Amino acid sequence: MAATLLIASHTAFAAPCQFDSQGEGRVAAVVDARSLRLDDGREVRLIGIEPTASTKQALASLLAGRDITLRGSDDTPDRYGRQGALVLIGESDVSVQAMLLAQGDAMVSAEITDKDCAAALMASEAAARRQKKGSWADPSAIKNAESPDDILAEIGRFVVVEGKVLSVRQAGAMTYLNFGRNWTRGFAATISKRTLPAFENAGIVLKSLENKRILVRGWVEGNTGPRIDIRLVGQVELLGANEPTGVRP
Template sequence: MRQKGAVMLFGAALCAVNLPAMAADWRCGTDIIATADTQTDLASRPTPVWRDVQLNIDAVDAFSVSDLPGKSFRLADLGFVPGVEDAARAWLERARANKVSIMPLSEQADFLGRTPVLINDPVVGDWREVLLAAGLAMLVPETGQDISHLIGIEDTAIQSKSGMWSDQGAETAYYVVADDAADGDSPTASNAIGRFAVIDGTIRSIEHQEWRSYLNFGSNWREDFTIALDATLRDSFAQGGDFQGVLDTWVGQKVRVRGVIENRGGPYITLDNPFWLCLSLGEGVQ
């Protein structure tokens, strides 16, 4: 029965990645105001590729290859969460039957010695797309690569409540909204304090100080959701321009951010990576 279940999961994930596009048009990180793609272009630099590789699935986030001793890999820009790790591993174990190509997306391994990679499968394509479409992984951008297509796939999974996104529990949901006025059916950022989550909301005001800017999602910053941008991050968004002029155009726009929610009077995120914040450029998640 376990093998049958894995086959069904494999097929369901394949179907999910081919669903009609329903996602909002999100623009993330420094690409929010860029006139050209400022993210890393894989074609612009030589990158080693290992082809026709048979992977060993050592963990949901650690792979090895018998012919490449001493090397460990993980899928770039993805994170796995409790509750769907077993389902994700079942899919990976099924997918490893295919020989794949591995392309490193970072020159440096992480603190556990794993190199972030893109895995391309001749049957299903990019493994990340399938896992995101099925809600078996979430985006945790880290490599600076173009993630626009991945954001769209994850957004469709969120809207469809696939996999992890089906969890609507106040204490366990991975998707929350900035305040209950935005979506009465979804938990709010206040419910997710102390946890990593994906949060949607509309910016109501922005306060600029010498070393930080604060994106406020309610009328009372002492109680409502806030995102803090340090001087380095806000300058990266401005791309050499006037950061106040750039950020102030965001007021009234829908934002998606991800990170650990702290309690600083109200729910609060200190943004760690510019690509963890996206602006919606069209209709999308309500």
């Protein structure tokens, strides 16, 4: 019943993500936090999300033994032989990804480039963030850009960072969104020259982000100050002036 109610409450998010069918199957096992094995031996990777500590358990509750439909724009297996897809339960038109995001049991990965579908998934996550559902109830779920050491401790992990962009600078082929005044120690998001056209096509002028509060998501790297490399427009989310902060003091 809970799954049915959740599906019913999120039908508004379904329409934008109606990709081509990639087949059907029955879930034989939940392999890990975003991988399934079907009873015909196929392995499926849930696209569009990054897992949290609760994702695998949530997936098992939703999908164990269930008949599913796969949808996506490309069914080419990844290097591990997994078919990437949006996963739908039975005849539902709402993806499991949207359900996990709405419960706070996953984060948007920003890998889906279809504008409308990406926006719908982000809306599911944003609602869970505002309501402090699931993993978002943890005060450390969103990292504070003013605490670079906390972000640096997450090297190699996918995180969401919130902060105010103090400056936008270009150095060579790289543009830096600086969140700290000490450029070598503070947190920064980096955008290579080859990624700039994507922002231009989306109507985003990077310089306009100065003094704006944004969320940045991605994999943390860096030898001195922490960095997140921005390769997709969806990794940057502009927060409204009245939107409550996700970082608790």
